[in-house]
Amino acid sequence: MASRFNPLKADAHWQKVWDEAGTFRASDASGRPKAYILEMFPYPSGRIHVGHGRNYVMGDVLARYKRMKGFEVLHPMGWDAFGMPAENAAIERKVHPGEWTRANIAAMRGQLKLLGLALDWSREFATCDPAYYGHEQALFVDLFEAGLVYRRESEVNWDPVDMTVLANEQVIDGRGWRSGAPVERRKLSQWFLKITDFAEELLDGLETLDQWPDKVRLMQQNWIGKSRGMRFRFRIADPTAGFDSFEVFTTRPDTIFGSSFAALSPDHPIALALAEGRPEVAAFIAECKKGGTTAAELETAEKLGFDTGLKAVHPLDPEWLLPVYIANFVLMDYGTGAIFGVPGHDQRDFEFAHKYGLPILRVVAGSAADADRPVEGEAEPGEGVLVNSRFLDGMDVEAAKAAVIARAEGEGWGEGTIVWRLRDWGVSRQRYWGTPIPIIHCPTCGAVPVPRDQLPVVLPEDVDFETPGNPLDRHGAWKNVACPRCGGAAARETDTLDTFVDSSWYFIRFASQPADRPFDKAAAERWLPVDQYIGGVEHAILHLLYSRFWTRALRRLGMLGIAEPFQGLFTQGMVTHLTYRDADGNWLLPEEAEAAMDAGLPVTHGRIEKMSKSKKNVIPPEPIVAQYGADALRWFLLSDSPPERDLQWTDAGIEGAWRFVQRLWRLASAEAGGAGEDASLERKLHRTIAAVGANIEALAFNKAVANIYELANAIEKAPPSASRAAAVETMILLVAPMVPHVAEEAWAAAGRERLIADAPWPEADPALLVEEEVTIAVQVNGKLRDTLTAPKGAPRQALEEMALASDKVARILEGRAPRKVIVVPDRLVNLVA
């Protein structure tokens, strides 16, 4: 047997063996319990780096482990292939987006294959395949017919660089999530999916996701943003411009007697109507729109108001008139676009009242005795008892809320209600490289869905990107069609779907891909939900919320009997690497940095950052695999850092991993020899079997790695014995999910005919998990003074006597008897002097 493991030969060999045997092909018909392991599929942006690899290797270890545990494992791979980078590449390099995308997929598939991933490649697809997006169009038509899709003119987030609309979720600090350009407001006709119809169940469903990180559940909960409160109508004392009342929403109906003004959003219909006849109103509204939307600007933005001169009648006192302002801080798209101001108990209203000299009334106080204490410095939004509030006086906040709502509902001027922060999902994109929206606009029939037998609506290939904007819009031959309903001249919708639609159901298509429909219900339900989903936390809201919505929508349509698509979710950390910059702050490749230093130019070590092309700190997998092999790379990616935390790429780290792979090989290929039992090694082995299994299931790969190191150390120190030879063999099984190539090689070298990938996971013998002897800590006053060895399960009395017999303890106690003795069996004895 060779003294060194040669990954160059072994990697390719075993990858071919797995491939030819169809080892990782998932069977829909197997009787074994299923496990669906999925990593978020990649966008084919060019090349992968080792940071992407970490994600796939984690899923791979779990998939291989589950196979060994007897599960039928579905572990597929595909490509989230629509999106703007392809179009940008088309514009810059004059290649067709499809060509660019296909070339990237081919390159990245080759890179992934170098890692020896246990993937079922037979289910691979790209979302830009008409065979995929055609079914997506069919699903869109289904949702359309079910009333879950609608079109409306709306003010949208317009990205002036990418020349497209962005969803609210895609606007970060007022800038486009991709381009980074400040987002503009524009009015456009857009297609929307009714995700708000599902707000309640998306929120409640979070409760069932106990295998999701709390952090992600909390983020979704905040995003959905449920607020309970009351809606009520203010009558306008002197109706103008055709309006005699307006509605407001509040979460604090209890403070209704603390109100000193009402305020309308600058976009409110009444404000807009007033602006028609009064230039000063129009000017104020224009002023409000000027301000930026970045965090910093909003932080410092002044509260601005314009007194319309209108008076609102207090709903509980017809004599009480409130001034009506237009105020810049009132948002049209939350609640009703109008508020009633309670300066004493809301900070924004407080600032507003200060600026415009409005009364600041106290209606909540710590106790009734504080009723006359003025509210000073800042608003008091907290708990207390109601004061200065007529029939509410003396109630606590919750009771007062209920009392006001009951009164309003009884008298018919308001009602208890719930308001959501979540908005409907705008899915129209004015881009070419996406799924065409399967709708035809007919001047007579309106928006007509493309009949199912005419799907897919295929993207035309012959498009030009010379002119800015959407090339579909200019493509007459594609765009101009007959109306499917009346046969008259009509035009295709030229907007394409947000690519997040593509990724909202790909996991269903992986489970089942018939040619004639999106998926087969029974086949999909065999695999779904995904047992373990792995990906970046950056998708905590967008992709994960949309997928949950899509799955629930399909359920409502009766197409799928599953509520939640992802039972387990894991968000892994990034791989980071050193960066270098020159004197001008430009990023340098490591070799450029070296050359510059040799030339005596100043080079600064940048921060250790997430690998990215722009920072020039990416490590591609090819040279690493060529030098150290796939197993060393996999081992490194699993070692040391907890998987949810960032992992720093270092040359020393990959070399350490390579040394371990070689060490495994040496252990496995050494002459076995020896006879007889080694009870202590067997205990170690069985504890390791249990620990590695538990740690892999918990995705604590770094701990599983440490368990293996401990076992390897113990085996190396153990004298030859039959136990030792068996331990080596078992260790090969334990590392097989993590370093599969060297494991197969060692397995074959040991004369095994079956693949180790098909071998069963070893079972820990429960009898060997229990120690016969334990080390007992002996403390005096809580400080460790001695340790002693006792049989497992020794009685308290015996432990106490042994502890008192210790010389060290005797020296410290100086002959005194301890006042108190605490004995924790099998752990410690604490003598309190």
Next chain:
RNA sequence: GCGGACGUGGCGAAAUCGGUAGACGCAGCAGACUUAAAAUCUGCUUUCCUUCGGGAAGUGUGGGUUCAAGUCCCGCCGUCCGCACCA
């Protein structure tokens, strides 16, 4: 501003229920093997003191609860993440 997470050796980290802090790895030091190097193997490696037996301190910081706190509670400091004029 609101919400959340985290803070342990030179570094990555571990410590499952409040019970021997630092397992395991990296880096480092010393030694073995070698003509030499690589590879490999052995030992040491939290800090300070030491009469070499051991002793003291120690998990961001200050308190508290407890026989016992990295772990629980309260305050503070710092780092990171999410949301943000949400009525």
